[in-house]
Amino acid sequence: MQMLLLLPGDGIGPEVCAEVRRVAAALTPDIVIDEAIYGGASFDAHGTPLTDDVLARALSSTAVLLGAVGGPQWANAPRALRPEAGLLKLRKEMQVFANLRPALCFDALADASSLKREVVAGLDIMIVRELTGGVYFGEPRGIETLADGQQRGFDTQVYTTGEIERVARVAFELARGRSNRVTSAEKSNVMESGVLWKQVVTALHARDYTDVQLDHMLADNAAMQIVRAPTQFDVLLTDNLFGDILSDAAAQATGSLGMLPSAALGEAGKPGLYEPIHGSAPDIAGKGVANPLAAILSFEMALRWSFGRADTADRLFAAVTRALDGGALTRDIGGTHSTTAMGDAVIAALG
Incomplete structure (x- = not known):
């Protein structure tokens, strides 16, 4: 059984991860999706940004996909308990030493740069x-x-x-x-x-x-x-x-931080860690305007590097390209699509 652990985190993290869940349901319904709180949300609930239970679930998954972490409300927390400390601990414990960060300019976004x-x-x-x-x-x-x-x-x-x-x-x-x-x-x-x-x-x-x-x-x-x-x-x-x-x-x-995914890989056979490289963007959190493509493309990388589904990853990448070429653009890349509308466009482009 292949399992994706979603850790939506803070700020816009839950919004973009919700679109990953919808895309995954449409594209790979056989992948089991687990979800847990993490980061500042976990600090508020449990007094730590990463509980032992969530860490154990991460280590037993096929891949982990993060939303975002941190925010000004946790700026005065002890450094060892800040949301970012949970991210660093997760990377360390998962032993993901190689961070792959593609910087790709889609043709439809060349003028947004x-x-x-x-x-x-x-x-x-x-x-x-x-x-x-x-x-x-x-x-x-x-x-x-x-x-x-x-x-x-x-x-x-x-x-x-x-x-x-x-x-x-x-x-x-x-x-x-x-x-x-x-x-x-x-x-x-x-x-x-x-x-x-x-x-x-x-x-x-x-x-x-x-x-x-x-x-x-x-x-x-x-x-x-x-x-x-x-x-x-x-x-x-x-x-x-x-x-x-x-x-x-x-x-x-x-063109935008909202476009770029990342993968963090360790030794072969170990779970990979995937996340958009944008931050939690607390200024737009909850407004439904965040660009979910970096998170969706992080799932594309997970399909490629952890799930061993290169053909499916290619299909998702092509769908993102078609959505952009068709004019699906969020505010950060010069458009008016909401977070959900962008997810809808990618799902429709899957065919």
Whole structure:
């Protein structure tokens, strides 16, 4: 039995996940859908953003799909109990170390980008972000009071050879099924972890992937290149922090954060974690105007990477394309469709 665990979370999460449930019911009625509270909603109900029960259900599922997490009402909660801490714990416990973030510009949305059409037309980047290491998880970290009364905040950027090599291998393997090019982004000019990153990626390439073109680029230059000439990239490999930043920059080039899904993968046979990369958007929560396509396309990625249903994933992707080409656009991409109306358009386009 294949099972999808939906964790709608906070803000617009429940609204976009409701459309995933409707699309899944129409497309894959044999997939069992479970649902649980998570994030700020779980903190309010249980005092923790991720209960042991929900974590156990996640680990026993085929795939987990998140809606969104967080909001201003939890800003003063202890850091270890904030909604975002639940997300980090979920990633860590599921051991999903490779975050796949496609930045694809649908032709119907080329004019919705903040960049010129001729710059973004044909854009198709796969960003591979290391997800369970780096500065978000490194120790020591904290805020301390110095002898003179000032405070100092510190976080530690840490990577091991094994952590770098396993995510780099994912990037090289993906490139072989695309345009066979990997760009590895780091800050080896000023960071020791960046030096190690570059060394490990270079060594792995020389040992196992000489058929793939490998380029190295400093992360700040990569940010500039994403807004200057984004179509130069095929697979963009980077660490946790830079991947977080660069994927959001690439997202805006596509027209809207509301369009972009993501997949987080671990070892073969383990459940994957899927989520739209937009936030909880509390300013529009409950208004029925959120774009559900990033969540729906996250389900498309789950079909492809966790459920082993590439043909079904292709069918869903084609339906999204047809819906957009037919003028189904939510407010963030220049239209007037509601969240539910966009879900209706995708379901109708399934044929």
